[in-house]
Amino acid sequence: MSNLRILVATKRVVDYAVKIRVNAAGSAVETANVKHSMNPFDEIGTEQAIQIKEALVKAKTGTAEVIVVSCGPAKSQETLRTALAMGADRAIHVESDEELQPLAVAKLLKAIVEKEKPDMVILGKQAIDDDSNQTGQMLAGLLNWPQATFASKVELGDKLMTVTREVDGGVETVKAPLPAILTTDLRLNVPRYASLPNIMKAKKKPLAKFTVADLGVDIKPRLQTLKIAEPPKRQGGKLVESVDDLVDKLKNEAKVL
Amino acid sequence: MFSAIRPRIASVVAKPAVLNVVRPRFFSQAVVARSNIASLHTLTEDESLLKEAVARFAQEQVLPKVQKMDETEQLDKDVLKGLFEQGLMGIETDAKYDGSESSFMSAILTIEELAKVDPSISVICDVQNTLVNTLFRKYASEDIKERYLTRLATDTVGCFCLSEAGSGSDAFALQTRAVKDGDNYILNGTKMWITNSGEAEIFLVFANVAPEKGYKGITCFVVDKSMGVKVNKKESKLGIRASSTCTLNFDDIVVPATNVLGEVGKGYKYAIEILNEGRIGIAAQMLGLAQGAFDATLPYLFQRKQFGQNIGSFQGMQHQYAQVAMEIEAARLLTYNAARLKEQGKPFVKEAAMAKLYASQVAEKTASRCIEWAGGIGFTRDYPIEKFYRDCKIGAIYEGTSNIQLQTIAKILEKQYSS
Numbered sequence: 001m002s003n004l005r006i007l008v009a010t011k012r013v014v015d016y017a018v019k020i021r022v023n024a025a026g027s028a029v030e031t032a033n034v035k036h037s038m039n040p041f042d043e044i045g046t047e048q049a050i051q052i053k054e055a056l057v058k059a060k061t062g063t064a065e066v067i068v069v070s071c072g073p074a075k076s077q078e079t080l081r082t083a084l085a086m087g088a089d090r091a092i093h094v095e096s097d098e099e100l101q102p103l104a105v106a107k108l109l110k111a112i113v114e115k116e117k118p119d120m121v122i123l124g125k126q127a128i129d130d131d132s133n134q135t136g137q138m139l140a141g142l143l144n145w146p147q148a149t150f151a152s153k154v155e156l157g158d159k160l161m162t163v164t165r166e167v168d169g170g171v172e173t174v175k176a177p178l179p180a181i182l183t184t185d186l187r188l189n190v191p192r193y194a195s196l197p198n199i200m201k202a203k204k205k206p207l208a209k210f211t212v213a214d215l216g217v218d219i220k221p222r223l224q225t226l227k228i229a230e231p232p233k234r235q236g237g238k239l240v241e242s243v244d245d246l247v248d249k250l251k252n253e254a255k256v257l
Numbered sequence: 258m259f260s261a262i263r264p265r266i267a268s269v270v271a272k273p274a275v276l277n278v279v280r281p282r283f284f285s286q287a288v289v290a291r292s293n294i295a296s297l298h299t300l301t302e303d304e305s306l307l308k309e310a311v312a313r314f315a316q317e318q319v320l321p322k323v324q325k326m327d328e329t330e331q332l333d334k335d336v337l338k339g340l341f342e343q344g345l346m347g348i349e350t351d352a353k354y355d356g357s358e359s360s361f362m363s364a365i366l367t368i369e370e371l372a373k374v375d376p377s378i379s380v381i382c383d384v385q386n387t388l389v390n391t392l393f394r395k396y397a398s399e400d401i402k403e404r405y406l407t408r409l410a411t412d413t414v415g416c417f418c419l420s421e422a423g424s425g426s427d428a429f430a431l432q433t434r435a436v437k438d439g440d441n442y443i444l445n446g447t448k449m450w451i452t453n454s455g456e457a458e459i460f461l462v463f464a465n466v467a468p469e470k471g472y473k474g475i476t477c478f479v480v481d482k483s484m485g486v487k488v489n490k491k492e493s494k495l496g497i498r499a500s501s502t503c504t505l506n507f508d509d510i511v512v513p514a515t516n517v518l519g520e521v522g523k524g525y526k527y528a529i530e531i532l533n534e535g536r537i538g539i540a541a542q543m544l545g546l547a548q549g550a551f552d553a554t555l556p557y558l559f560q561r562k563q564f565g566q567n568i569g570s571f572q573g574m575q576h577q578y579a580q581v582a583m584e585i586e587a588a589r590l591l592t593y594n595a596a597r598l599k600e601q602g603k604p605f606v607k608e609a610a611m612a613k614l615y616a617s618q619v620a621e622k623t624a625s626r627c628i629e630w631a632g633g634i635g636f637t638r639d640y641p642i643e644k645f646y647r648d649c650k651i652g653a654i655y656e657g658t659s660n661i662q663l664q665t666i667a668k669i670l671e672k673q674y675s676s
Contacts, residue, residue, distance in 0.1 A: 193313060194310045
């Protein structure tokens with residue numbers, strides 16, 4: 001009988017479909033009154049954890065407890081409720097209105113891991129607002145756990161996970177003993193909708209709150225954003241007559257050769 | 258491709274609207290009264306989550322199939338399955354019958370969100386929830402509930418069989434007969450214009466057991482298709498073509514007396530009460546239709562340029578879309594308020610009639626304008642806009658024609674104002 005405890009990290013980000021703008025001060029992306037939702041890679045992570053649980057229950061070889069955690073302001077609770085409505089068992093909110101950079105989040109998650117002692121931690125490969133692609137790896141470093149990132153397939157054995165990763169050169173398969181870190185990539189699964197019965201059940205699921213002080217973590221930012229600017233507007237294309245013409249333009253106008 | 262579920266935390270306790278009431282000096286007191294009543298835009302957290310989930314389901318699972326369903330006049334089986342899987346076909350049904358045990362407003366929001374994408378799918382969900390399920394929930398014996406509610410919530414479509422060739426608005430002139438024969442009733446007759454009947458396995462049939470008593474003989478029977486219901490002619494319609502509308506024949510159908518829903522002779526009462534509620538559902542469908550058409554069209558106004566500017570920036574256009582947006586908002590408030598009144602247990606018949614009447618009018622005007630604003634594109638079947646125009650007309654016709662709604666409102670006003 002294997003009973004797994006899976007911790008899933010989620011982040012509330014600007015919705016992927018929103019056309020983002022730089023704010024008036026030029027200091028950050030405008031987030032006020034802009035639609036937010038769960039980071040898509042974290043949705044995939046939540047879905048994966050629930051699928052693992054369902055597979056164990058179906059095979060009658062055990063079960064899993066899926067705990068979702070999010071670090072952020074009060075509104076992060078919306079993200080947690082979504083995850084509960086998808087089928088997670090309970091939620092943890094680490095509340096902070098400060099800027100939380102990946103290292104800070106990794107340290108907070110480490111504190112949660114030490115409390116909850118999960119067998120696996122699943123994170124999205126990166127958040128779509130900062131595209132850092134660091135938190136999972138840093139957490140593995142802090143915990144000294146094995147990590148499998150950019151997962152496109154996961155199989156669980158006896159205290160072991162076999163992960164197919166999508167890397168620059170193609171796909172690679174790694175085995176890691178549990179407890180381990182997994183970060184999700186796009187093709188791992190297709191997240192489910194929150195069905196109405198599950199939304200109603202989610203109301204009764206526990207949501208615990210912690211502050212940064214409760215966990216005793218230093219979240220001071222180590223990176224400072226100097227400038228944010230929109231990319232230059234697209235110029236129209238030009239038609240060229242010959243290869244020589246093309247080479248000439250690439251050399252002298254676009255200056256890429 | 259990534260669509261996240263996008264819940265909003267709706268404040269359950271909304272920001273108070275501050276009313277400063279300062280009493281006159283001679284009482285030597287300044288009293289400030291505050292109201293904690295939330296705006297009609299306020300939704301509970303569950304309602305917000307549900308709205309987002311249905312919107313996402315509609316965009317991802319329904320939208321790609323809308324055009325095909327309309328052209329072939331066929332409901333896609335996977336769409337129907339999806340509705341059941343999401344718990345949207347038993348929204349208010351108790352969890353012990355595998356329902357979603359949610360609120361009436363949740364049903365209204367579901368119907369609205371579905372209608373933004375396809376009013377046909379919306380009406381299928383509306384009939385199942387606000388007519389069929391509600392009749393069972395309110396009037397059925399425990400035995401009937403156990404036999405039917407779970408099926409309706411999980412995999413079986415139901416339909417509401419009242420209208421006939423000779424009785425639409427004059428519903429109680431129905432001719433379908435039920436003759437008692439021992440422990441059974443023998444049903445004979447024909448029903449027409451029945452929504453969902455192409456896919457349904459469960460039929461709520463209104464038949465008269467005692468024509469000499471007039472409408473007081475009308476009784477509601479729960480009829481399984483296996484009892485011998487013949488589904489005939491599927492109407493070829495102007496709009497909501499993916500929703501099946503068929504003629505049904507009952508030839509000496511044997512229905513056990515234990516399948517009488519509620520009490521014999523009370524069918525007329527059940528029908529009226531259910532239709533009063535169902536009206537709010539249709540209002541929500543028309544509201545969603547209007548909003549869907551509007552949302553599909555407005556972005557185009559800021560992409561299409563003529564005479565060197567976006568067509569949406571011409572004042573003539575601005576005035577038109579501002580007017581339409583205002584009317585959609587008014588229809589929304591009428592609909593949501595009627596739903597909230599019903600949830601509160603307050604009288605809502607007049608408001609429900611107003612909501613359905615107005616929303617159907619707004620839907621028609623909005624869809625019509627949207628085609629005009631989109632110009633040639635609006636008139637083309639390749640784009641989604643013209644479908645909303647075809648779909649909207651039914652709003653003024655079913656579940657009480659617009660004239661019937663006006664009658665309902667007038668009767669209530671007459672009672673109110675005459676001594």
